[in-house]
Amino acid sequence: MTKIDLRPALAKMLPYAPGEQPPPGKFIKLNTNENPYPPAPAVVSALQEAATGPLNRYPDPMANAFRRAAADALGLPGPEWVLAGNGSDDILTILVRGFVGEQEKLRLPYPSYILYRTLADIQAANWEQIHFLDGWHLPTHFTNADDDLRLVFLPNPNSPSGTVVAPEQISEIASALPCPLVVDEAYADFADSNCLDLVQKHDNLLVTRTFSKAYGLAGIRFGFLVAQPALINRLASIKDSYNCDYLSIVAATAAISQQDWLTEVVAKLKQTRQRMEQRLTEMDFHVTPSQANFVWAQHPQGQHQELYDFLKKNQILVRYMDFPDWGDGIRISVGTDQQIDACMMMIERFFQ
């Protein structure tokens, strides 16, 4: 061992590879499920004002202004049900660090968000993947109470599928599990249901949310956790003291108060999603009905990797995803109508 080796447990881990982030302007970017529209105008003006604010002072460690606004906007019992994070990735990290020790286990469905595995690896913990059944249902052993199980993740809507497990079933899963169940609702703003109400019923059901998708604020890094106050307090003690900066708190506080804007932009994106699903179906893709801002599509001829390469060569970035023991496909984020039309035209050309 040299003086500067990382912990042996980390030496072999595969780092999480986020979607490519090329410089702006070069590509039609449909690979990381960002909102193609800018954030609400109220957010931009709040930020312009904040640029002359007290930047030389540390921000509020608990982001209380945001917590109050979030409780109001989402109808939560109070601000003490909210923990703010530097993106929901920060919240996920706090949860893994809080609950899962070395050699202990977290569980996730498969295929889903690969980052959960990376977080386990960084913690020198173990992870267990439970395969979805046909139709993106969860098998009963998803709730097995293994001795070393400390945390379960359930992205809902899931990625890459965009599918949703019904809240009633999630309530049953929370009751059956011996540990916290984290429902990762990064895409819930696009779905027909969510689990916010369930948090009051189950002290082990935790919901995470993000501003990176529907709110159009991936650039500011802000996410939050909704859970019962006793747990929020305990988790607050292991986060970085000042995990959220002053400007992102201002932006998120302004954004969550713009629920009418949100409803409008989500409606627009859902229309484009429907248009994309229809076009892909016409081109013989198997399209999983999505409740998120992306669509998972598999073509009977395969060639997904080739399609990805072809699109990239033509300045369109989508996500090629290959899940070992399961299959591959293309995940396309919902862009503007114009962007999706351009993408669909290019896919058509690929198959000609």
Place this chain on the structure above:
Amino acid sequence: MTKIDLRPALAKMLPYAPGEQPPPGKFIKLNTNENPYPPAPAVVSALQEAATGPLNRYPDPMANAFRRAAADALGLPGPEWVLAGNGSDDILTILVRGFVGEQEKLRLPYPSYILYRTLADIQAANWEQIHFLDGWHLPTHFTNADDDLRLVFLPNPNSPSGTVVAPEQISEIASALPCPLVVDEAYADFADSNCLDLVQKHDNLLVTRTFSKAYGLAGIRFGFLVAQPALINRLASIKDSYNCDYLSIVAATAAISQQDWLTEVVAKLKQTRQRMEQRLTEMDFHVTPSQANFVWAQHPQGQHQELYDFLKKNQILVRYMDFPDWGDGIRISVGTDQQIDACMMMIERFFQ
């Protein structure tokens, strides 16, 4: 154990208590070593422009614009020697997670920055405090090569003392240690020396920096690590993918290019520091000569806690610090001349 207990190792930890952050305007705030002056005008205008930028897109995961600017401004061999973080606290967290496993050990001098212990606790790791000798020198056993030692922190300048260990001695310490030595240079912009050059000489010497102090940007949360490129790459694989947001990258990139502004504001703060040291000495305090933007003062009559309370009642916040087995005192951040005059006047009144 209930379903929602944190890891047993975390249940007993004492959370790190950052300095109080009251709402702006109520206090003369001299307790968390912020810069009393606003950041460089170029930073504010860069942020105002960025408010209409691509906030809906994820930021550059590696903050390359900043890395290039930092390498230029600091004369580093290249951008690949820099890792950006969400405050230097984020960098410290990455380092502890990267190097120290459960039951393994990190070392810090005492008294110094208490957060290192908290980071060890969250990791379920051990920590060992080595007492400074008189005159804030390090004993030779600071470099003992214990079997379980994985990481050593050395804040330089140190807090609460504001004292500096000379680069020549730090070079010897790095050579002697069996593990990485992190020189936390949060306050180095105020000091007469720093260890940036040593990073090229020692692959186990790492330097952390922050924008929260001299740059007047505590609100944006930005810090960075300088280390050899191979190590930077490995550490990048365990950070949050998008740990730094778009706006803070813009602000830090603009700020680090303003070295003339920095020189000026640091000179101004050093003058105020000198004025404060003189006044405190005149009031019979023992004042440790500081190379940071704060002063550590102990009065022969003690009563530090009472002095802190008195000042707080009079709308002046300083830091009362009590280090078990060592002693207590008052740490006062360097504010504006006017703020320091007000504080000194009130201290005078306390002793009358």
